[in-house]
Amino acid sequence: MFQALFARLGSKQGKPAKPPRAQNVRRFGQGLQNLASHLLDATALLGQVTRDLGRLARHPSLISWKDISAHLYRSGAQALGITALVGVLVGITLSYLTAKQLQSYGADIYVINILGISVWRELGPLLAAILVAGRSGSAMTAQLGVMRVTQELDALSVMGISHTIRLVLPKMVALALSLPLVMTWTSCMVLAGGMIAARATLGLEYVQFLQGLPAAVPVANLWLGLSKSAVFGVMIAFVACHFGLRIKPNSESLGTGTTASVVAAITVVIIVDAIFAVMFSDVGLKA
Amino acid sequence: MSDCIEPGSTEAVDELDVRPGDPVIEVRHVGTVLGGVRIHKDLNLEVTAGEVLAIIGGSGSGKTTLLRLMLGLERPSEGEVLVFGHKLGKCEATDLAQVRHRWGVLFQQGALFSALTVFDNIALPLRELKSLPKDLIAELVMTKLQQVGLKPEDGIKMPAELSGGMIKRVSLARSLIMDPQLLFLDEPTAGLDPASSKGFVQLIESLKREMALTVVMVTHDVDTLFAIADRVAVLADQHLIAHGPLELVVNQPHPFIRNFFLGHTDRCAAENLRSYRDALHHRDELPA
Numbered sequence: 001m002f003q004a005l006f007a008r009l010g011s012k013q014g015k016p017a018k019p020p021r022a023q024n025v026r027r028f029g030q031g032l033q034n035l036a037s038h039l040l041d042a043t044a045l046l047g048q049v050t051r052d053l054g055r056l057a058r059h060p061s062l063i064s065w066k067d068i069s070a071h072l073y074r075s076g077a078q079a080l081g082i083t084a085l086v087g088v089l090v091g092i093t094l095s096y097l098t099a100k101q102l103q104s105y106g107a108d109i110y111v112i113n114i115l116g117i118s119v120w121r122e123l124g125p126l127l128a129a130i131l132v133a134g135r136s137g138s139a140m141t142a143q144l145g146v147m148r149v150t151q152e153l154d155a156l157s158v159m160g161i162s163h164t165i166r167l168v169l170p171k172m173v174a175l176a177l178s179l180p181l182v183m184t185w186t187s188c189m190v191l192a193g194g195m196i197a198a199r200a201t202l203g204l205e206y207v208q209f210l211q212g213l214p215a216a217v218p219v220a221n222l223w224l225g226l227s228k229s230a231v232f233g234v235m236i237a238f239v240a241c242h243f244g245l246r247i248k249p250n251s252e253s254l255g256t257g258t259t260a261s262v263v264a265a266i267t268v269v270i271i272v273d274a275i276f277a278v279m280f281s282d283v284g285l286k287a
Numbered sequence: 288m289s290d291c292i293e294p295g296s297t298e299a300v301d302e303l304d305v306r307p308g309d310p311v312i313e314v315r316h317v318g319t320v321l322g323g324v325r326i327h328k329d330l331n332l333e334v335t336a337g338e339v340l341a342i343i344g345g346s347g348s349g350k351t352t353l354l355r356l357m358l359g360l361e362r363p364s365e366g367e368v369l370v371f372g373h374k375l376g377k378c379e380a381t382d383l384a385q386v387r388h389r390w391g392v393l394f395q396q397g398a399l400f401s402a403l404t405v406f407d408n409i410a411l412p413l414r415e416l417k418s419l420p421k422d423l424i425a426e427l428v429m430t431k432l433q434q435v436g437l438k439p440e441d442g443i444k445m446p447a448e449l450s451g452g453m454i455k456r457v458s459l460a461r462s463l464i465m466d467p468q469l470l471f472l473d474e475p476t477a478g479l480d481p482a483s484s485k486g487f488v489q490l491i492e493s494l495k496r497e498m499a500l501t502v503v504m505v506t507h508d509v510d511t512l513f514a515i516a517d518r519v520a521v522l523a524d525q526h527l528i529a530h531g532p533l534e535l536v537v538n539q540p541h542p543f544i545r546n547f548f549l550g551h552t553d554r555c556a557a558e559n560l561r562s563y564r565d566a567l568h569h570r571d572e573l574p575a
Contacts, residue, residue: 061417151398158358159412160387 042242045168049238052164067170068177075136076178080185083131087186090127091115091193099201108202112209115194116217120225121284124187126273129232131186132179133265137240140171141261144244145254153245163245172237179233180226187225220284228276232269239265307337310369311469311501312357317366319352326352328525330366336468339495339502339515344522345543350505351395353522354473357503358392359383370469390469391462395477397454399446399461405432406442409461431460436490452483456490463494470495472504476511488514489567509551513563521547533560 056063098114144167147153156163191213198204243261247253312334319327326349334340344350355361356368359375368375371389373382399408409428413419429439435456446454455475462470475491476484492515495502506512512519512533520530523543529536534556537548553559 146401150396150401151394152400154355154358154360155392155394155398155400157360158387158390158392159415160384161411161415 038242038246041246042238045164045238045242045245048164049168049172052162052169056165056169062165064166064170067166068174071136071171071174072178074139075132075175076181079132079135079178079182082135083128083182083186084189086127086131087124087189088193088196090123091119091190091195092197093193094118094123094190095194095197096201099198103202108204109212111194111198111202111204112212113216115191115198116213117221117285119187119190119194120217120221122273122277123190124183125225125228125232126269127190128179128183128186128229129236129269129273130266132175132182132233133236133240133269134262136175137236137265138258138262140237140240141244141247141258142254144241145247145257148245148247149249149251149254151249168237168241168245171241172234175233175237176230177233179236180229183225183229218284218286224276224280224284228273231272231276235268235272236265239268307335309336310334311336311371312503313369314353314357315366315369317356317363317368319349319356319361320364321352321361325525327363327522330527332520332527332530334501334503336501337499338517339504340518340520341512341516342503342505342520342522343507343512343547348522349525350522351473354471354503354505358390358471388465389467390471391465391467392471393455393458393462393473393475395473397446397458399449399454399458401446403446404442405437405444405446405449405457408446408457409442409464412461412465427464428460431464434463434494435460436486451478452480452487455479455487459490459494463498466498467500469501469503472502472506474505474507476506476508484508485510491515492564492567509548513551513554513560514567515564 095111095115099108099111102108102110102114144153147167153163156166195204195206195209198209199206240261243257243264247257310333312332314330314332317327317330318325330353342350342353352361356363357370357375359368359370362376367377371386373386375383375386378386399405400411403411406425406428409431410424413424413427428442432439432442437453437456437460441449441453441457446457449457472491476487479487488511491502494500495515502515504511504516516533518531519533519536521528521536521539521541521544523541528541529539529544536544537551554563
């Protein structure tokens with residue numbers, strides 16, 4: 001019996017390995033093709049969303065308020081706990097680190113400026129966006145993916161119910177509303193953490209910190225942070241829906257699609273953030 | 288039953304009526320290539336009003352794809368598909384919306400919206416019209432629930448709490464809520480045990496008679512074919528290798544047909560079919 005087995009093993013011939021260079025070229029080509037198909041699909045989705053926005057403007061009764069409110073609750077209210085925890089911890093760390101550096105220059109009080117500006121302008125919006133992308137973005141992609149697997153998307157199509165109006169737009173609107181709110185909450189929490197650490201390391205009183213904040217942070221930063229967050233919200237929901245609608249009806253595609261969606265959403269948020277940083281470099285900063 | 292819906296468009300119903308014998312679906316020279324694989328080549332098929340067409344074929348022969356082509360969920364690479372005289376994918380949006388209100392689809396796994404209750408699932412197509420009062424919707428949904436053999440209290444259940452047979456019934460109720468003229472069934476009895484499968488076929492048969500439906504179904508189940516199919520279309524090797532009444536198709540020499548009807552050839556003779564269906568019909572009229 002073993003002889004037969006070994007004989008078969010011996011006779012088994014592997015495929016001739018392709019030269020590595022050809023394989024790399026091929027992989028590169030496939031990657032490009034994949035990217036092109038993503039961009040094509042995203043453009044199509046964007047076009048569809050724009051068209052349906054026009055339709056909704058003409059027939060406001062088609063807007064599904066119920067879905068918007070459900071997503072608002074899930075991506076906003078339910079995210080308060082985790083964003084608060086992360087916010088406070090980041091605030092403590094940041095404040096502690098900067099306090100140590102500032103102390104050596106005797107510039108203790110500037111911890112308020114550094115924290116205030118960086119939190120309202122960058123840290124708050126980014127932190128909130130990344131957390132919401134991980135929480136709600138993945139959930140949105142998975143929801144659409146499961147609906148593809150169970151043919152619920154097909155069922156909607158044959159009933160003549162638009163995917164964009166019923167599924168995509170409510171998510172985009174909900175995140176555009178909830179992310180600025182979550183951002184405000186997260187920023188407050190980061191500042192609270194920073195305040196605690198500043199008192200512990202520098203002996204800076206809470207009242208002093210709170211009174212110094214409005215003077216140190218021009219109000220334009222607040223508006224910049226809020227509007228940035230609204231844009232991030234729209235981008236996260238759009239990317240999540242794009243990946244969700246591309247999922248093929250099998251469980252492997254569901255897993256890879258959800259992962260890719262979160263990675264792409266966070267990347268897009270950071271890219272858009274960089275664009276904002278360049279565009280508004282002279283807004284809200286004292287020379 | 289069919290005169291109680293079609294809200295807001297009662298005058299339009301008359302011109303949308305189809306007479307028996309009119310073509311409802313026309314598949315013309317359709318070829319399909321999906322993901323670089325050729326699935327269909329030059330398919331031609333016509334479904335006329337009032338008939339029950341069954342599409343059979345081996346796994347991977349493209350039955351479900353053909354159904355999806357007819358539903359406009361997939362675009363053919365060549366040729367065209369017309370439903371109620373409108374070219375799918377090339378007609379006006381309002382025409383397409385009109386067509387979609389005139390058909391109902393039963394998906395293989397039911398495709399119930401898992402976030403909604405049974406009641407809300409069935410009511411969804413009506414609510415989308417945004418023009419019906421709440422109590423009328425409730426009344427219509429209850430009528431449909433009863434029509435498919437479910438109890439009013441089943442309406443508050445979630446799809447996850449239902450058995451396979453009940454999911455199919457709810458899904459059938461949802462597909463019939465707009466009182467369609469055309470019904471698509473994707474594997475109506477797949478995954479059901481023999482008893483519920485027989486019950487479901489009886490239900491479809493009685494609804495079909497009651498509502499004067501045109502039915503297109505994809506099936507593997509020989510019993511379903513015997514019970515309701517007027518014509519059978521056989522897909523194999525990218526082509527329709529046969530289509531016609533069951534008693535003619537069964538005698539074709541193609542190996543797939545031979546295997547499919549193995550041991551059932553005698554049952555397909557015209558008189559045997561008739562007596563089988565009469566028996567089914569009469570049992571159907573007995574109180575449940």
